[in-house]
Amino acid sequence: MIRLTLPDGRTGEYSEGITPAELLMQSSARREQYVAAMLDNQIIDLSRPLNRALLEELGSADRVPHLRWLTVQDREALDVLRHSAAHMMARAILRLYPGAKLAFGPATETGFYYDIDVRPAIREEDFPRIEAEMQSLIERAEPFERIELPTAEARALCADLGQTYKVEHIDDQLARYPRVSFYRQGEFLDLCRGPHVPHAGYIRAFKLLSIAGAYWKNDASRPQLQRLYGTAFFRKEDLEAFLQQLEEAKKRDHRILGRQLGIFTLSPMVGSGLVLWLPKGATIRYTLESFIREELLKRGYQPVYTPHIGRLELYRTSGHFPYYRDAQYPPLFLHPLGQTIDTWAEALSQGKLSQDQEKAFLELARSWGLDLHGYNQAGSSSEKLQVLQSWLEEQEAYLVKPMNCPHHIQIYKSELRSYRDLPIRLAEFGTVYRYEQTGELAGMTRVRGFTQDDAHLFVTPEQVEAEMVSNLELVLYVLKSVGLTDYRVRVGLRDPVSTKYVGKEENWNRAQAILLDIVKQLGMPYSAEVGEAAFYGPKIDFVVRDCLGREWQLGTVQLDYNLPERFELEYVGKDNQRHRPIMIHRAPFGSFERFCGILIEHFAGAFPLWLAPEQARVLPVSDKFHDYARQVEARLRGHGFRVTSDLRPQKIGAKIRDAQLEKIPYMLIVGEREQQTEGVALRDRIDGDLGLHPLSAVIERLAREVQEKTIRQVAKSALVFSDRGTRFES
RNA sequence: GCUGCUGUAGCUCAGCUGGUAGAGCACGUCCUUGGUAAGGACGAGGUCAUGGGUUCGAAUCCCAUCAGCAGCUCCA
Secondary structure (H helix, E strand, C coil): CEEEECCCCCEEEECCCECHHHHHHHCCCCHHHEEEEEECCEEECCCCCECHHHHHHCCCCCCCCEEEEEECCCHHHHHHHHHHHHHHHHHHHHHHCCCCEECCCCECCCCEEEEEECCCCCCHHHHHHHHHHHHHHHHCCCECEEEEEEHHHHHHHHHHCCCHHHHHHHHHHHCCCCEEEEEEECCEEEECCCCCCCEHHHCCEEEEEEEEEEEHHHCCCCCEEEEEEEEEECCHHHHHHHHHHHHHHHHCCHHHHHHHCCCEEECCCCCCCEEEECHHHHHHHHHHHHHHHHHHHHCCCEECCCCCEEEHHHHHHHCHHHHCHHHCCCCEECCCCHHHHHHHHHHHHCCCCCHHHHHHHHHHHHHCCCCCCCCCCCCCHHHHHHHHHHHHHHCCEEEECCCCHHHHHHHHCCCCCEHHHCCEEEEEEEEEECCCCHHHCECCCECCEEEEEEEEEEECHHHHHHHHHHHHHHHHHHHHHCCCCCEEEEEEECCCCCCCCCCCHHHHHHHHHHHHHHHHHCCCCEEEEECCCECCECEEEEEEECCCCCEEEEEEEEEECHHHHHCCCCEECCCCCEECCEEEEEECCCEHHHHHHHHHHHCCCCCCCCCCCCCEEEEECCHHHHHHHHHHHHHHHHCCCCEEECCCCCCHHHHHHHHHHCCCCEEEEECHHHHHHCEEEEEECCCEEEEEEEHHHHHHHHHHHHHCCCCCCCCCCCCCCCCCCCCCCC
16 A cells, blocks of 8 residues: 545555556546646656555655646646657657657757757758658557666667667666666657656647757767757647747847847958947947946946957966867967968877878978978977977967956056055956857857956955955846846856866865855855856856847856966065965956847847937927927937937827837927927837926936936746756657 | 758848749938828839859759858857
């Protein structure tokens, strides 16, 4: 017998092997609404026999577990449905493309996917066939049958089926389990943990959405599979609504709004990922810059300016050049062969230099009269590399800067610092360039040239905590000022296994302990993530989602014991001895480009008054009132407002419509009445016509709204993303 | 970088299986002087992303390059 507590709160004894479905029959519920069951926190099939083995497997053996049923209303049930839909897609593909190999096929926040190795490659034009096959399978409403096998047998079965990825998965991940499960439906058998809906007929609405490449086990060095995305719902109208929401979300996309509202543009002639800020966008940025600049002065920062390029040596020392070489624009060598020798050395170091190439390089070097002392005498390629590298290191070369810190470090080093001077906080809106992979570029959110609201703090060990806290508070203040409340905090930690990190372990441990301590102290919900640290230190990132649910890092605060060592930074302590300062890197916005992109989506282009590039527009009813309109405009401009007048020979309705579509916060309509009373008819972007007001009252009203940085509306995300992690994989 | 898709006027898009381009908006000129989301007429605008190829003939088919989109990988 097993004991269970049912949703009504009563605990009862039931015979071993009874299923949730059977228990449901004993109640009076209508069965077809039910999709799966939840045993404590685990979702299981309705047909799963409840027995001791299961309870032990779920870790519920030593208490009386709660059982409840999931209906089509439950979010978790939707995940189950979508996972089942992924199976149906896989089954359909296997029927249409015999020999296709399956990898993983989980539910996602908005649907499902399945990673498949299939030849010839599936194309989007194949979707109708696949969907038709799925539909006909779904109409058969065949049950999903769970089968458990000893792991060795399961492996053999997968091997028999030619499912080599499943075999590899068993070897990698599942070998430690005595038994694993499959789900069978008709001829289709798939290694899968489940759970599934009772039968395929539950899938009443589905659609294949897109196709993409995805590496096996998320590893770029492994084969690339085809990932087919789709979504599924219990009801057709939910699918329709979802597709509608997707369309709505796209309208909020900063790339669309950025064009429509004249905020930014990109030009292939300038280069991809290089943002051109249009006047409206530049005004937003200028306002943000002024805002943060004022905060920095209040908080004891000192402004600095540094050049856009620096000696390569600087970035060799900092480690940025060697670590991020392929994500940078190539170094600029003054010697005409610099780039060539550099390419040569790179090929050599990667073992990719052919004999022909080597010959050609040598020939070139000789014809330019270059004396590569001893290259020909060098026996091994590491000796050859040595020769090339020592030549390269002697060359004058520059790097467009990928980071501001090395420059700021040189400012720190420009004089001998006393502990009395610390903390030193050097701030600069520093523009940096990184050669991001083409596939990563996206509007303003991922670009190749961007300006960070950067600063570097040089502090004593005693000051670390207070400075970290005050910077986190600054980030929170910035986010609050624009009403960005939907963010998550990520504490990026070192991955001890990875080799990408520099510095001593004890420093890392100390830095990480401080960060974790601070976020706990501040009571911020956070997730600590291994492998998310910068190469020189751990960091705290503020991450937001864009209109399509993708995550972007905005503000960041980073603790760094390593660059001070690499650059041998010092200050003189109270004891008259030399000590090493600690650095804090931080950027509350992150970059103006990304922040602005996110803001566009956050406000759906309708910026609050303090940020709006055009805050008010004067709309004369006819050209008889142009003079008065100009007067009103001048008054407002005199009070510091960004204002224009619409003097086109258009009817007032058309002028209003245009101003509305441009999302201008206030329209000031002027005609006979207004001219006589020195007033304006105020029209609000949100509330519409507010009637006649004295101009002075309007100025006061707008001034207050700017002063208080009032946020009257932000965009509601059309797409609903689940925040729970209920996912199943096949 | 990888997989798949896309690229026609400033913008949004139409142009069937190859026969040398079209709409709306925006823009310009003129008319209209209008009171809270589109007044009217006329006009100008495209070597159909770029470069090759196939063909009597290419926006349309093929290849390459560039750029963009979705995803993967990466992100100091």
